[in-house]
Amino acid sequence: MSNYLIRGATFPDGTAKDLAVENGLIVEKTENAEVIDAEGLRLLPGLVDLHTHLRQPGREDAETIETGSRAAALGGYTAVCAMANTDPVADAAGIVEQVWRLGREVGLVDVQPIGAVTLGLNGERLAELGAMAESAARVRVFSDDGHCVHDAAVMRRALEYVKAFDGVIAQHAEDPKLTVGAQMNEGEQSAQLGLAGWPAVAEEAIIARDALLAAHVGSRLHVCHVSTAGSVEVLRWAKGRGIRVTAEVTPHHLLLTDELAATYDPVYKVNPPLRTAEDVTALREALADGTIDAVATDHAPHAREDKECEWAAARPGMLGLETALPIVIRTMVETGLLDWQGVADRMSHAPARIAGLTGLTGNGRATSGAGAHGRPLAVGEPANLTLVDPSARWTVTPDGLASISRNTPYAGLELPGTIVATFLRGRPTVLDGKAQA
Numbered sequence: 001m002s003n004y005l006i007r008g009a010t011f012p013d014g015t016a017k018d019l020a021v022e023n024g025l026i027v028e029k030t031e032n033a034e035v036i037d038a039e040g041l042r043l044l045p046g047l048v049d050l051h052t053h054l055r056q057p058g059r060e061d062a063e064t065i066e067t068g069s070r071a072a073a074l075g076g077y078t079a080v081c082a083m084a085n086t087d088p089v090a091d092a093a094g095i096v097e098q099v100w101r102l103g104r105e106v107g108l109v110d111v112q113p114i115g116a117v118t119l120g121l122n123g124e125r126l127a128e129l130g131a132m133a134e135s136a137a138r139v140r141v142f143s144d145d146g147h148c149v150h151d152a153a154v155m156r157r158a159l160e161y162v163k164a165f166d167g168v169i170a171q172h173a174e175d176p177k178l179t180v181g182a183q184m185n186e187g188e189q190s191a192q193l194g195l196a197g198w199p200a201v202a203e204e205a206i207i208a209r210d211a212l213l214a215a216h217v218g219s220r221l222h223v224c225h226v227s228t229a230g231s232v233e234v235l236r237w238a239k240g241r242g243i244r245v246t247a248e249v250t251p252h253h254l255l256l257t258d259e260l261a262a263t264y265d266p267v268y269k270v271n272p273p274l275r276t277a278e279d280v281t282a283l284r285e286a287l288a289d290g291t292i293d294a295v296a297t298d299h300a301p302h303a304r305e306d307k308e309c310e311w312a313a314a315r316p317g318m319l320g321l322e323t324a325l326p327i328v329i330r331t332m333v334e335t336g337l338l339d340w341q342g343v344a345d346r347m348s349h350a351p352a353r354i355a356g357l358t359g360l361t362g363n364g365r366a367t368s369g370a371g372a373h374g375r376p377l378a379v380g381e382p383a384n385l386t387l388v389d390p391s392a393r394w395t396v397t398p399d400g401l402a403s404i405s406r407n408t409p410y411a412g413l414e415l416p417g418t419i420v421a422t423f424l425r426g427r428p429t430v431l432d433g434k435a436q437a
């Protein structure tokens with residue numbers, strides 16, 4: 001394994017200095033190293049995505065663990081949490097172990113499987129949570145994402161169960177009775193377009209209920225893809241009461257609004273739907289003040305036939321891995337809402353902590369097995385790194401992305417920030433902006 005000397009990079013705190021890498025670790029100094037001139041570049045701890053759909057097993061025509069891992073590395077990620085809504089559903093030890101092993105074989109990012117909360121995502125019977133936690137994949141995050149765990153008694157039992165291994169339930173907050181037939185955000189736009197609406201209250205009511213359930217059983221709740229100003233208020237209230245709730249926001253909910261539905265282009269169809277400009281403002285403020293803990297991509301690749309069709313027939317979801325950091329730079333850094341320390345926190349430290357990937361248990365002891373992510377950029381730590389050119393600008397082209405699918409909502413958009421290099425345990429997975437495998 002080569003040694004590297006990253007020369008003159010600007011660390012999250014704004015200081016510019018060298019960083020040496022040897023045998024996968026950050027070291028004091030190194031000899032015979034390959035030198036990377038990083039003057040003017042930003043160094044971040046390797047990014048961690050809490051919410052990635054890799055589509056394998058089942059929809060390898062839309063994405064595979066290999067193509068999704070490549071997209072992740074090119075986006076600056078060193079770890080991604082793979083959602084359970086595959087086919088078959090990741091609701092048993094054998095399946096999460098398979099996903100985990102395939103991720104290791106590809107070796108571009110650490111693929112940390114998320115286990116389903118209920119068998120087959122049916123919302124009724126709990127999946128094998130304990131067996132998945134004890135498996136080689138060491139699952140800590142459980143989610144029926146794509147579906148809400150809508151039965152309060154099932155949710156309560158799941159929250160109670162995962163306490164035994166410091167797990168967390170990541171809820172897709174959507175009261176299904178309030179979103180039957182929904183096509184977009186419920187509001188002025190949906191009324192004008194004549195499309196059935198997905199009201200904000202369908203999200204907010206579930207977050208409030210689950211926060212109360214988490215408090216009642218003393219467990220940990222994570223809220224997926226928060227999308228409304230009302231949800232932010234509920235989260236503020238819950239956190240103010242000391243409830244152990246964390247939340248994520250997607251890059252697309254930080255930038256895009258429901259006015260895009262007027263194009264009837266299904267590339268803008270997503271769940272939860274794009275909301276209003278007021279919601280976007282509230283989400284940005286909540287990410288800045290820490291009410292929302294993390295940015296998560298909800299990278300949701302879809303095959304052409306599932307997107308290039310009528311709006312009503314199209315599947316919800318959009319690509320996100322390769323554009324996430326540029327969107328955060330545009331919406332949060334260039335607007336002065338978040339500094340680079342904040343970016344490191346919301347895109348690496350916090351998601352790693354929520355997903356149990358920091359290599360430390362809740363009581364601070366090191367765990368075995370899991371790779372350590374979201375750690376400080378300090379001597380002795382694993383060299384999981386992302387090197388960014390914040391001043392470079394690039395234009396998104398669907399064919400220029402590494403994903404198999406083409407459903408990016410940003411085609412033709414110029415974005416700030418290119419990923420120059422990504423290192424996974426001291427090995428470059430991206431160098432000079434190119435994937436290394």
Ligand SMILES: NC(=O)N[C@@H](CC(=O)O)C(=O)O
Pocket residue numbers: 053085145146147172269270271272298300301315316317318
């Ligand atoms: N976020 C999305 O719009 N889509 C997700 C699942 C879902 O939440 O519907 C997908 O798996 O495609």
